[in-house]
Amino acid sequence: PATDRSRRQQNANPPAQRSEWVMWVGNVPSDATHDELWRFLNQEPSPGSTSSAAAEDAWAGVLSIFLISRSNCAFVNFQSEAKLLAAIQHFNGQPVRPNDPRCPRLVCRVRGRDDDLKAGVGGQRSAGLHVRWIRGQKRKARAQALALGDQSRSASSHSGSGSGSYASTSSSIFTQYFPKRYFILKSLTQKDLDISVEKGLWATQRHNEATLDQAYRTSKEVYLIFGVNKSGEFYGCARIAERLPGNPFKVQWVRTERLPFYRTRHLRNPWNHDREVKVSRDGTELEPSVGQALLDEWD
Numbered sequence: 001p002a003t004d005r006s007r008r009q010q011n012a013n014p015p016a017q018r019s020e021w022v023m024w025v026g027n028v029p030s031d032a033t034h035d036e037l038w039r040f041l042n043q044e045p046s047p048g049s050t051s052s053a054a055a056e057d058a059w060a061g062v063l064s065i066f067l068i069s070r071s072n073c074a075f076v077n078f079q080s081e082a083k084l085l086a087a088i089q090h091f092n093g094q095p096v097r098p099n100d101p102r103c104p105r106l107v108c109r110v111r112g113r114d115d116d117l118k119a120g121v122g123g124q125r126s127a128g129l130h131v132r133w134i135r136g137q138k139r140k141a142r143a144q145a146l147a148l149g150d151q152s153r154s155a156s157s158h159s160g161s162g163s164g165s166y167a168s169t170s171s172s173i174f175t176q177y178f179p180k181r182y183f184i185l186k187s188l189t190q191k192d193l194d195i196s197v198e199k200g201l202w203a204t205q206r207h208n209e210a211t212l213d214q215a216y217r218t219s220k221e222v223y224l225i226f227g228v229n230k231s232g233e234f235y236g237c238a239r240i241a242e243r244l245p246g247n248p249f250k251v252q253w254v255r256t257e258r259l260p261f262y263r264t265r266h267l268r269n270p271w272n273h274d275r276e277v278k279v280s281r282d283g284t285e286l287e288p289s290v291g292q293a294l295l296d297e298w299d
Contacts, residue, residue: 019063019077019078019079020081021077021078021079021080021081021083021084022075022076022077022078022084022110022111023075023076023078023084023087023088023108023109023110023111024073024074024075024108024109024110024111025037025073025074025075025076025091025106025107025108026072026073026106026107026108027072027073027104027105027106027107027188028067028069028072028073028074028096028106029072029096029097029103029104030069030070030072030188030189030191030192031069032067032069032096033067034065034067036096037065037067037074037096038062038065040096041062041065041076041087041091042060042062060079060083061078061079061080061083061084061087062076062077062078062079062087063077063078063079064076064077065077068205068206070192070203070204070205070248071188071204071205071282072188072189075111084110085110087108088108088109088110091106091108092106092107092108092109093105093106093107094106129271129285130173130174130177130178131173133177133271133287133288134173134177137177171214171217171218174214174215174218174219175218175219178215178218178219178288179219179220179221180219180220180221180222180223180288180291180292181215181219181221181222181223181285181288181291182222182223182225182285182286182288182290182291182292182294182295183212183215183222183223183224183225183283183284183285183286184224184225184226184227184277184280184281184282184283184284184285184286185202185204185208185224185225185226185227185282185283186226186227186228186229186280186281186282187226187227187228187229187235188228188229189228190228190231190235193226193228193235193236196226196238196251196253197236197253197256200241200250200251200252200253201248201249201250201251202224202238202248202249202251203247203248203249204244204247204249204282204283205282205283206247207283208282208283209244209245209247210244211283211285212240212244212283213243213244213245215240216240216242216243216244217243221239222239222240223237223238223239223254223291223295224237224238224239224240224251225237225286225291225294225295226238227278227280232260232261233258233259233260233261234258234259234261234264234278234294235256235258236253236254236255236256236257236258236259237253237254237255237295237298238251238252238253238254239251239252239254254295255295255298257298259297259298261276261278263297264276264277264278264294264297267290267293267294267297268290269284269286269287269290270287270290271284271285271286271287272284272286277290277294
């Protein structure tokens, strides 16, 4: 419905009161509301739970809360560094719903100013991985040409690669060299992915949107390989079917059969410090040959 879509878009905007002192909170229940989280973080200390001075710090100073329900996390802005650190010390490891044994314990940490640039696809983009990959492919092509004794092909390849400087990854470079791109996306629960299969929609974290949108605009196919945290398997894969934003955006599911991690142990991602593909953050991009090999495991 239109109201649901507008509500999601509104929640994707940064809070009105932002500060230098931000706490990232993970393991927030997917059905938690802004009001529920606000009450939890501003609750009065129970009698005798801590000293009055510490309690005053731990239960005060919240300016605003930016809740990202789809990603089961939130960003909390505080009045001062002291209140931020006191809150982390108190709330880390606490469940939002202490009377519900199924409610996970929160993970709280300091949110750095440049974390958005380093997170998910943003960190890979700033590292120049695509430019280095192109240069590597050209070197391989020259080496193969020399091995075959095709000097004319080698000279042509050398002149073509040496004349251009890839200081940045422009749209034309992506269009020419990356007809297919592959990304790992994470979900805290299988239920969210089941709903995505049913409705053909997915919502990602805001810092992933720009790169996924560019991938959709400049590549013929963009594959999203989904996993549920701590499930030990990939849930399935889908193709992006429309531009971002908005959020949620349309996806076309290609595979929904589970792929256990033991079948992918031989696949390592050079674009993620050569780690196994299962060791990925939400938004991690796979080197193209590795991404295709991962998709082939479903066949």
